[in-house]
Amino acid sequence: MVRxxxxxxxxxxxxxxxxxxxxxARDLDTSDEWIxxxxxxxxxxxxxxGQTTADLATAAAQRALEAAGIGADDLDMIVLATAxxxxxxxxxxxxxxxxxGMTRGAAFDVHAVCSGFIYGLNIADNFIRVGQAEKVLVIxxxxxxRLLDWTDRTTCVLFGDGAGAVVLTAAExxxxxxxxxxxxxxxxxxxRHHDLLYVDGGPSSTRTVGHLRMxxxxxxxxxxxxMADVLGESLAANGLCASDIDWLVPHQANRRxxxxxxxxxxxxPERVVVTVDRHANTSAASIPLALAEAVADGRIQRGDLIVMxxxxxxFTWGASLVRW
Numbered sequence: 353m354v355r356x357x358x359x360x361x362x363x364x365x366x367x368x369x370x371x372x373x374x375x376x377a378r379d380l381d382t383s384d385e386w387i388x389x390x391x392x393x394x395x396x397x398x399x400x401x402g403q404t405t406a407d408l409a410t411a412a413a414q415r416a417l418e419a420a421g422i423g424a425d426d427l428d429m430i431v432l433a434t435a436x437x438x439x440x441x442x443x444x445x446x447x448x449x450x451x452x453g454m455t456r457g458a459a460f461d462v463h464a465v466c467s468g469f470i471y472g473l474n475i476a477d478n479f480i481r482v483g484q485a486e487k488v489l490v491i492x493x494x495x496x497x498r499l500l501d502w503t504d505r506t507t508c509v510l511f512g513d514g515a516g517a518v519v520l521t522a523a524e525x526x527x528x529x530x531x532x533x534x535x536x537x538x539x540x541x542x543x544r545h546h547d548l549l550y551v552d553g554g555p556s557s558t559r560t561v562g563h564l565r566m567x568x569x570x571x572x573x574x575x576x577x578x579m580a581d582v583l584g585e586s587l588a589a590n591g592l593c594a595s596d597i598d599w600l601v602p603h604q605a606n607r608r609x610x611x612x613x614x615x616x617x618x619x620x621p622e623r624v625v626v627t628v629d630r631h632a633n634t635s636a637a638s639i640p641l642a643l644a645e646a647v648a649d650g651r652i653q654r655g656d657l658i659v660m661x662x663x664x665x666x667f668t669w670g671a672s673l674v675r676w
Contacts, residue, residue, distance in 0.1 A: 354527035357480040357488075357520040357534045359674060360422070363415025364516045364644035365408050366397045366631070373509070380505045387509045392607020396512030396632035399495045404438045406447040408515035409493035412640070413448060416489065420519035424452035427519075428485040430459035431476050433468025433492045433636040435665075436499060437461060440555050448491065457485075465549075466603050466664025467539070468492055468636030473518070473660075473672050474537035480522045491517040492636035499551050501563040510606070511564070512632035516640025529590045532655075532675050536589050538582055539670035545574065549665035575609050575663045580616040582671040583661055590673055594618050596657055599646065603662030604628035604638040613661075625651070635664065652676055 372395045373384035387393055399408065409432055417424060430452075432445035445459035464471040469492035476488040493515035500508040525531030548570045553562025579602070587593060594617045602610055604627050614624050625646045627638070634641060639660050646652045656676045663669035 353524040355481055355483065356523055356525050356531060357477045358523045358532050359676065360519045360521045361416050361418070361420025362516070362518045362640060362644045362647055363412050363417070363419055364514070364641045365411035365415065366514045366641070367399045367403060367408065369398045369400060370395050371398050376509055380508070382505045382509060391510060392628050393509065393632045394629045397514055398497045399513040403495070405434050405436050405493050405495045406438050406444050406451065408495065408513065409434070409444065409448045409491045409517070410451040412493065412515035412517040413452060413489055413491055416517035416519050420521070422487060422519065424454040425456065427454055427487050427489050428457040429476065429479060429488045430454070430457070431462055431472040431488060431490050432459070433462045433464065433472040433490070434494055435463060435465045435468065435635055436495045464636070464664060464668040465666060466605065466633070466635045466638070467662040467668040467670050468664070469639045470537060470660060470662050470670035470672050471539055471668070473534065474539055474670070476520050477534045477537060480520060486522045488520045489517060490520060491515060492638070492640045494635040494637045496633070496635050499561070499564045504563070506568060507564050507566055510633050512634050514631060514634040514637045514641050516637050516644050518640055518643070529592055529675070535673040535675060536586060537670065537672040538585050538589070539668070540578070540582065541666050541668045543666060545667040548574070549667070572606065572609060574667060575605065576612045576616065578663050578667070578669045579613050579661050582669055583613070583617060583659055586659065586671045586673045592657070597623065597659050598656035599623055599625060599652055599658045601625045601639055601643050601646065601658055601660045603664070604631060604642060605633045
């Protein structure tokens with residue numbers, strides 16, 4: 353028998369404030385039609401004044417723990433993926449740890465921008481596989497609205513705030529693709545593409561938090577290619593093909609990217625979980641938010657094969673294959 357991780361529960365949290373395309377059009381030279389046609393986004397959630405990434409992460413974590421039927425003191429570890437931490441240090445994960453009442457184990461942040469949840473899932477799965485942890489909480493949480501230049505219509509319309517979480521627990525399996533749980537994860541990066549997607553600030557350079565900068569056309573081109581490639585890599589590693597996939601749960605960056613990726617895989621559009629129209633791009637939170645929604649509404653069922661994939665600034669990209 354082979355030790356592996358299964359998803360015992362998931363949860364999500366979205367701030368109350370909804371900002372529609374029409375709301376943005378009041379202050380920007382844009383329109384609902386312009387945004388929707390280019391991105392598929394119709395609205396996004398924005399964190400309230402004083403509401404932090406840790407607040408969003410804690411709310412999603414509590415729901416995931418409830419779904420898994422375990423308490424915070426049962427956890428061995430918290431892995432929080434975020435590009436918008438509450439402070440330079442300590443890790444925002446330690447604030448979540450304290451808020452949950454977890455007094456044992458370890459908590460730390462992972463920074464891979466939009467790919468952060470896949471990176472975090474990979475890290476947590478590896479800790480479980482080698483026997484260093486039994487139960488791990490993996491969170492993706494962002495307050496990306498705090499990084500936006502709200503006068504730049506090419507970027508500020510794209511992003512939103514939110515958090516999603518999953519609980520991984522150790523289990524035994526046969527070691528093949530029929531096992532429940534995380535079958536494999538595959539992560540990559542290429543720092544040569546830094547200037548295509550970044551935030552122009554930081555404590556060691558400008559000492560200030562800057563704004564998000566993006567070369568949209570180039571990011572789109574790389575995203576479609578890299579995400580299709582890593583999906584192919586994950587399927588090949590498990591002796592599977594695209595027709596075996598029940599659900600694609602992608603990073604919710606842009607509806608056109610989602611459609612193009614599904615088309616390259618030959619995957620039917622109705623097999624792609626899409627939340628970008630209501631959530632916009634929530635960076636590391638987008639995959640667990642979409643996953644939690646599809647589980648809650650009954651689309652994802654026991655035994656389904658799920659592929660999660662993302663690409664983010666750095667560039668970073670990756671995919672995880674999970675048997676539900």
